[in-house]
């Protein structure tokens with residue numbers, strides 16, 4: 001069957017195959033997979049639960065450690081994290097940890113388990129969070145569990161931040177909705193269509209709360225000077241968002257040029273193919289050996305027939321015509337396309353939020369702190385040791401929450 | 413493709429190969445036995461035929477299975493009794509099978525409920541053309557206490573019924589034993605005294621396989637209830653091998669001819685049964701799970717094993733392991749063999765460390781940085797649990813130490 005934009009590309013495990021996969025796990029001592037998960041989801045433990053047929057226990061482990069367990073199961077670049085150090089690789093190949101986690105969280109949802117709990121009584125303190133991406137969501141859960149009142153301010157209509165750009169075939173909107181529903185259930189308050197700095201000032205929300213976390217992420221896609229004011233050009237960020245919102249119900253033209261070689265570019269490539277675009281040509285600055293995109297996303301784009309050309313930089317643009325030069329070789333390339341999509345990075349849009357950015361991040365001496373003792377940062381915006389990924393965001397969310405708790409005096 | 417003579421002679425009857433259907437639904441009627449013969453089975457023990465007066469009335473459903481991780485059918489439970497077809501139908505199937513497959517062996521399994529019916533059934537199956545008789549003294553789920561394993565645990569009754577069968581027929585005869593007993597020897601001896609020529613072992617083990625946790629009923633559920641009944645398949649192999657060995661190691665039974673049964677599904681299982689003294693082999697559960705075709709790999713694998721062992725007849729292999737399985741008190745307790753770790757093979761999982769700590773003697777030192785095991789010799793008792801849990805076979809027998817003041821010399825030890 002032809003794959004569709006609105007259907008998950010990867011099939012989940014069945015009750016039989018999840019047990020088979022869990023049986024491959026060596027049940028390591030001091031499991032390397034658990035150590036390698038930035039969010040501390042503890043795969044070594046939840047795989048062992050599956051092996052011993054304790055599916056509910058497995059769900060508890062995932063959910064208590066990671067409020068975005070079902071999302072991470074689908075979008076984590078596991079080959080860089082838990083699966084990287086998997087001992088089973090010494091025999092054949094790593095355990096498919098993401099897919100086991102997906103089975104567990106699907107199971108959790110199917111039987112309607114309510115795992116998240118507020119463990120401490122309300123402590124009378126209140127935290128405001130700007131943005132509703134992964135770091136904000138995890139921080140909200142962490143703080144709520146500790147007894148804080150939490151209010152999340154999001155400028156968009158939908159909650160989830162950049163998650164709302166990850167295409168449906170990898171991360172259905174429904175999964176994001178379900179995860180956020182769980183968070184609402186433990187009492188986190190969400191205010192949408194509130195742009196902090198515009199609709200309400202930072203000062204105002206600082207007055208309302210004992211501390212503020214700015215988790216505004218990188219919410220704008222970059223444009224290159226060469227392509228400015230060109231009607232044939234769209235930014236990947238906007239394209240992906242629009243397509244996800246309309247659930248792929250858009251006709252695309254038949255000859256589209258994509259520029260960029262990261263995961264966002266691969267998402268654009270695959271999306272275009274799934275929407276029926278005949279010729280997708282992706283020209284990438286990096287050469288194949290230095291590609292930034294995850295192997296899995298690169299492979300799925302290639303499998304669908306995207307032409308990927310590596311090592312070229314755009315040098316001249318004339319409406320629909322782009323001329324590229326090879327970075328090393330004396331070679332030229334001219335492509336004329338119906339439309340050009342730029343996937344060349346994202347940046348933070350933090351006007352009126354009183355933040356000093358260094359190389360696009362809040363680069364303070366201590367991670368998560370800003371010049372204002374009442375204001376903290378998390379997620380992509382923070383200069384943390386973690387990758388700019390969903391799971392990296394979850395980790396910063398946990399850490400910033402505990403940092404705030406320690407500053408505000410812990411439980412009392 | 414390899415071709416070796418797998419034929420054996422058992423109780424004076426020549427089998428083209430030792431593999432037989434054991435008496436059960438796998439040999440329930442003419443069509444099934446025909447297909448089995450055509451697939452290459454050496455013999456068939458037809459589904460147990462009972463007396464006309466005994467009304468067979470089965471439950472539905474009637475099976476259950478034990479799983480482990482992703483492996484189904486570790487063990488299998490059944491609640492079946494004996495043949496459901498009428499005596500006439502069964503006899504006419506026997507007749508037809510013998511006529512069409514004269515070179516393959518046809519064994520009639522019978523079960524009476526008194527001397528008269530045993531004698532009568534023996535006579536009838538001989539007339540129908542069976543080559544051999546198997547007495548079913550062992551079905552654990554008969555609805556009559558005058559039949560099945562209640563009889564098979566009573567040596568007196570067994571002897572009496574064997575004599576009755578021998579009055580009814582001059583065919584070679586084996587008595588099929590129940591494992592639901594501490595010691596099989598007295599029953600086997602009684603059967604031989606009563607005229608049995610050999611022994612078939614084992615029938616199924618009384619069991620409860622699983623309990624439905626919601627309904628609190630054993631499985632399978634029959635109108636809200638369940639019952640204890642026979643367990644078979646791979647899980648029972650160790651029990652079957654043990655009973656066969658125990659019979660063969662009794663001086664009075666050392667030349668006993670045995671048809672081995674219980675959990676056979678590969679050529680390796682078959683070879684093990686032969687090495688503890690079986691001449692023929694009978695199979696049910698693995699056929700129920702996989703079909704008659706499994707005999708192809710059992711036969712071929714056994715031929716390759718014969719080649720590796722440089723033997724031309726399976727008879728050369730029968731019972732070779734008997735003398736090497738001795739009472740625990742006679743084993744050499746003078747030495748310890750400690751493990752050695754092949755770190756090139758090691759995949760750093762730490763399972764050896766966990767098992768040695770939690771299940772043995774805390775003798776493995778774990779280097780958390782490098783994720784490798786090493787041995788603390790002083791603590792190691794040489795149980796070799798570690799080598800059993802290692803997923804890649806990186807742990808093997810290493811250095812031997814003689815305990816203080818013992819006579820054994822290292823060079824004499826056979827590891």
Ligand SMILES: Cc1cc2nc3c(=O)[nH]c(=O)nc-3n(C[C@H](O)[C@H](O)[C@H](O)COP(=O)(O)OP(=O)(O)OC[C@H]3O[C@@H](n4cnc5c(N)ncnc54)[C@H](O)[C@@H]3O)c2cc1C
Nearest residue numbers: 075131133134135155161162196216217379380388389390
């Ligand atoms: C197309 C695409 C695909 C990706 N795929 C993956 C993937 O497969 N795996 C993976 O791990 N990561 C992926 N990422 C990266 C991942 O999504 C981000 O690293 C992560 O979402 C960052 O989380 P965050 O908490 O910093 O907030 P973000 O998700 O960036 O969300 C920030 C939120 O803050 C809101 N906001 C900003 N300013 C204000 C304001 N002034 N007032 C109110 N609200 C405001 C924004 O509207 C937004 O909702 C992908 C990113 C993109 C763009």
Ligand SMILES: Cc1cc2nc3c(=O)[nH]c(=O)nc-3n(C[C@H](O)[C@H](O)[C@H](O)COP(=O)(O)O)c2cc1C
Nearest residue numbers: 434435436460490548615644645674675695696697
């Ligand atoms: C469904 C079923 C029915 C059986 N019926 C009989 C029978 O009628 N007579 C008999 O002697 N043994 C019967 N047995 C026992 C088998 O012949 C055999 O002794 C036992 O199952 C062990 O062998 P296995 O592990 O290969 O199945 C039956 C076993 C099963 C599973």
Ligand code: SF4
Nearest residue numbers: 025026028033086087
């Ligand atoms: S590292 Fe791999 S083999 Fe070891 S526990 Fe984790 S998933 Fe299992």
Ligand code: SF4
Nearest residue numbers: 768792793795796798
């Ligand atoms: S042989 Fe036994 S005691 Fe010695 S290391 Fe192995 S498990 Fe531990």
Ligand code: SF4
Nearest residue numbers: 758759761762764802
């Ligand atoms: S069990 Fe085997 S593979 Fe695992 S650490 Fe020990 S020696 Fe290495």
